[in-house]
Amino acid sequence: MRSRGTTTPHKSRRRAAAALSALILGASLAVAAPGQASAAARVDNPYVGATAYVNPDWSAKAAAEPGGAAIADEPSFVWMDRIAAIDGTPGARGLRAHLDTAVSQGADLFQVVIYNLPGRDCAALASNGELGPTELDRYKNDYVDPIAEILGDPAYASLRIVTLIEPDSLPNLVTNAGGTAGSTPECATMKANGNYEKGIGYALHTLGAIPNVYNYVDAAHHGWLGWDSNFVPAAEQFKKAATTEGATVTDVHGFIVNTANYSALKEPHFAVTDSVNGTTVRQSRWVDWNYYVDELSFAQALRTEMVRQGFASDLGMLIDTARNGWGGSDRPAGPGPRTGVDAYVDGGRTDRRIHAGNWCNQSGAGIGERPTTAPEPGIDAYVWAKPPGESDGSSEPVDNDEGKGFDRMCDPTYTGNGRNGFNLTGALPDSPVAGHWFSGQFQELLRNAHPPLD
Numbered sequence: 001m002r003s004r005g006t007t008t009p010h011k012s013r014r015r016a017a018a019a020l021s022a023l024i025l026g027a028s029l030a031v032a033a034p035g036q037a038s039a040a041a042r043v044d045n046p047y048v049g050a051t052a053y054v055n056p057d058w059s060a061k062a063a064a065e066p067g068g069a070a071i072a073d074e075p076s077f078v079w080m081d082r083i084a085a086i087d088g089t090p091g092a093r094g095l096r097a098h099l100d101t102a103v104s105q106g107a108d109l110f111q112v113v114i115y116n117l118p119g120r121d122c123a124a125l126a127s128n129g130e131l132g133p134t135e136l137d138r139y140k141n142d143y144v145d146p147i148a149e150i151l152g153d154p155a156y157a158s159l160r161i162v163t164l165i166e167p168d169s170l171p172n173l174v175t176n177a178g179g180t181a182g183s184t185p186e187c188a189t190m191k192a193n194g195n196y197e198k199g200i201g202y203a204l205h206t207l208g209a210i211p212n213v214y215n216y217v218d219a220a221h222h223g224w225l226g227w228d229s230n231f232v233p234a235a236e237q238f239k240k241a242a243t244t245e246g247a248t249v250t251d252v253h254g255f256i257v258n259t260a261n262y263s264a265l266k267e268p269h270f271a272v273t274d275s276v277n278g279t280t281v282r283q284s285r286w287v288d289w290n291y292y293v294d295e296l297s298f299a300q301a302l303r304t305e306m307v308r309q310g311f312a313s314d315l316g317m318l319i320d321t322a323r324n325g326w327g328g329s330d331r332p333a334g335p336g337p338r339t340g341v342d343a344y345v346d347g348g349r350t351d352r353r354i355h356a357g358n359w360c361n362q363s364g365a366g367i368g369e370r371p372t373t374a375p376e377p378g379i380d381a382y383v384w385a386k387p388p389g390e391s392d393g394s395s396e397p398v399d400n401d402e403g404k405g406f407d408r409m410c411d412p413t414y415t416g417n418g419r420n421g422f423n424l425t426g427a428l429p430d431s432p433v434a435g436h437w438f439s440g441q442f443q444e445l446l447r448n449a450h451p452p453l454d
Contacts (some may be wrong), residue, residue: 036341053078062388071453080095083142115164117199119190119195126406139199165218167385170234171234176419182417197241219302221258222294227291239311260320261320261359262351263294263295284344285342286343316380323445338350352364361395394431394433
């Protein structure tokens, strides 16, 4: 691996190769060369009429679990969470091998997470990355450019390729980079050096030049950005990143919410406009003055705001529903008692977390809606961005060579911090390092699926 800051001849060749691939692919929209895959025409919603790739690496693990065959054929995103993942790691094929398998499956939609920013996950430790805060050149040269070169190969021209761009990064700049209870020095550093914005702008610009790539930028979830103090500032932050390093708003096909999180898709038993004995739902402990109580309402409102910020009027939204079903015997069948606003909300909410700020391997969670195309206005699809059964982080320190640390939010005995109101974490015990298979969680997700599994 090249040391930080080394550039140029290699970088220039990669950029040229990516540009040439994009040019060839664009030309093939008109005429496909003999033996070459026909190019996928650009569409408004890449999920409509598409057959999505099923990752055999994940599918085999799911099918090996009791009851896992019920979901083993569902499509999910492939995570490129470090440079080594591009060529493949033990037990997981590389990006080109995934794409080759997608073609052989007869799929025409491939979903991939771009996740390796410098100073990654500045407010957490479980998914810290391999690149230091200043290693922007290495992010560009050794990570984004090789991915672009592969995705731009004309062999994959028939695939609609959906990229999920850098989970958690930009939201951290909004809420955790200056003076609030959840702020960290690491996030302050990333806000000051601009490398999250520069990295994302570069990824959007580079990948967006490939005609069959559809970029969706991560936009956190309602329990993170749903307050008026966060909502518009977040939209402005997204716009800033999308107009950095050569990127424009046209490089963004849409946004995704609830990535790798557990926030309920819909709360059927109460609304943010409800009142109990003259006290609004917004004043309840759980909602805590948030303007949104679920992901669907948040996603639709964010879409409207992003269009107001200058993004395309046909902007699409994705919602990760892999683990937000909250079914099982503890799922409420109706509203809570109207004896008080907290009783009303707590008795009726389907999201059974201790606090909406809890994010690691949540106890009681279940499989959510299966991947679905165009389920609601403005929503391109419900997707499984975080494959069920892959851990959010280890419940105790574990040595690893992936740059992933130990975050106390994954420790079920930890009494929390300012971001979760100093509550218990609700995390499951005995969890492995982020991204590794967690059989105990997978089994619980199956039991608590909603809609229930057939």
